[in-house]
Amino acid sequence: MTTSEFLAEFEKEFAKSFADGDVFDDAMRYACFGGGKRVRPVCVFLGAEATGRKIPVDEVASLARAIELIHSYSLVHDDLPAMDNDDYRRGRLTVHRQFGEATAILVGDALLSKAAALLAADTVKFGNRYAQAAAEMTVAAEQMVRGQVLDLAGMNTAEEFRHMYSLKTGALIRAAMRAGAIVAGADEEQLALVTECAENTGLAFQLADDLLDDGDEKSLLSVLGEKAVRRLLADCTDRAVRCASRLPEGKNLAEFAKVLQNRKN
Numbered sequence: 001m002t003t004s005e006f007l008a009e010f011e012k013e014f015a016k017s018f019a020d021g022d023v024f025d026d027a028m029r030y031a032c033f034g035g036g037k038r039v040r041p042v043c044v045f046l047g048a049e050a051t052g053r054k055i056p057v058d059e060v061a062s063l064a065r066a067i068e069l070i071h072s073y074s075l076v077h078d079d080l081p082a083m084d085n086d087d088y089r090r091g092r093l094t095v096h097r098q099f100g101e102a103t104a105i106l107v108g109d110a111l112l113s114k115a116a117a118l119l120a121a122d123t124v125k126f127g128n129r130y131a132q133a134a135a136e137m138t139v140a141a142e143q144m145v146r147g148q149v150l151d152l153a154g155m156n157t158a159e160e161f162r163h164m165y166s167l168k169t170g171a172l173i174r175a176a177m178r179a180g181a182i183v184a185g186a187d188e189e190q191l192a193l194v195t196e197c198a199e200n201t202g203l204a205f206q207l208a209d210d211l212l213d214d215g216d217e218k219s220l221l222s223v224l225g226e227k228a229v230r231r232l233l234a235d236c237t238d239r240a241v242r243c244a245s246r247l248p249e250g251k252n253l254a255e256f257a258k259v260l261q262n263r264k265n
Contacts, residue, residue, distance in 0.1 A: 001057065003252060006045045006064075007038060014065050017114065027099040027107045032072045035090040039205065039260070040067040040176040043198070046256055047180030050197075051190050052248025059130050059183040062122045063137070066115045067176045070141050073111035074172075076104050078148065112141070126183075133179035140175030143167045151218065161220040162203065169209075170202030177201075177253075190247060197243035197250075201257050204236040208263055237261040 018029045041064035048055045079086040079094040080101065087097050096104035119134040147168025155161045177198035181191055207229055210219040221229050240257040244250035 001055065003042060003045060003256075006060075007042065010038065010041050010061060010064055013061060014068060017065060017069070017118075023099070024103065024106070024110075027095060027103050028110055030098060031076050031095050031107050031111065032068065034092060036068075036072075037263075038068065040071050040172050041065070042256065043067075043173055043176035043201075044180040046253045047177035047194050047198070048184035049180075050194060050244060050247040050250040050253045051181055051184045051186045053184045053186070056126075056183050059122070059126050059133070060180055062118060062126075062130075063133055063176075063179045063183065066118045066134070067137055067172060067179070069111045069115035069118070070137065070144075071172055073108040073115070074144055074148075076108040076111070080104060083148070083152070115141075129183045129185065133182040136175040136179045136182065137172075140171040143171035147171065154218075156223075158220060158223050161223060165203055165206045165220070166199070169206040170199060173202035173205065174198040193243045193247055193250075197240045197247075197253060197257070200236040200240040200243070201260065204233050204240060204257065205260050207233040207236065208261060212264070233261060 014032070018032070019025050044060055044064045044067060045055075048060050075089065076095045078084050079089055080096055086094050088094060092098075094104070095107055099107070116138070119137065123131045123134050144167060147164050147166075150160075150164040151168055155164055174195065177194050178191065181194040186194060207220065210221050210229060211226070211233070213219065220232075224232070237257050237260075241254040244254035244257065247253065
């Protein structure tokens with residue numbers, strides 16, 4: 001299975017997570033289908049593929065759906081007036097602007113609950129490896145929230161920004177890659193390489209975001225400046241590529257890191 005084939009199948013199955021019901025169902029669907037890059041679901045697949053072992057497609061697909069539900073909930077809440085207070089995301093109105101603030105809060109709650117229910121049900125279905133992978137995701141969900149807490153409090157130094165990034169952005173990317181590798185049966189050395197690759201990919205992803213959002217005072221750009229951030233982005237990407245290249249089937253994972261470095265949106 002190729003990455004594009006996995007994504008096509010993911011989209012079909014992910015759509016089935018939402019009922020054709022009332023306005024609230026429409027709001028949940030709106031939150032999850034709006035041009036997202038599906039970075040975290042892809043990370044689950046690539047983490048599994050990189051091990052060179054047989055990909056447990058059903059488990060990977062389940063984990064991919066769960067991580068995207070968690071990510072989508074986080075975006076809905078991040079956009080709220082009490083958080084980043086954004087009116088638009090991906091070129092269209094944010095959930096709270098389209099459906100109201102109270103509905104947006106509840107949509108985020110429901111999406112996180114859907115993820116928890118999916119992970120719990122499929123832990124029973126798939127067993128120990130899946131349970132370990134599911135635990136990675138639930139821990140990462142809390143880490144992401146702690147990153148948002150730090151972001152709201154404000155950072156002053158490069159190290160403070162990097163720590164916040166490792167939680168708010170990096171935690172889900174790290175959990176996604178590790179979860180995929182775990183259900184594929186990665187050994188300790190492979191899991192260590194996947195983890196290091198994920199940590200550098202996560203930081204690179206956020207740095208690329210910072211450069212695309214030039215002028216945002218709440219980013220590492222405000223401390224280091226553009227040239228230094230571009231150097232750090234290149235270094236993180238190189239580290240991710242080197243780690244991926246040491247894995248049995250890490251070519252696509254390495255290419256993915258390069259694509260994230262050079263993205264334009």
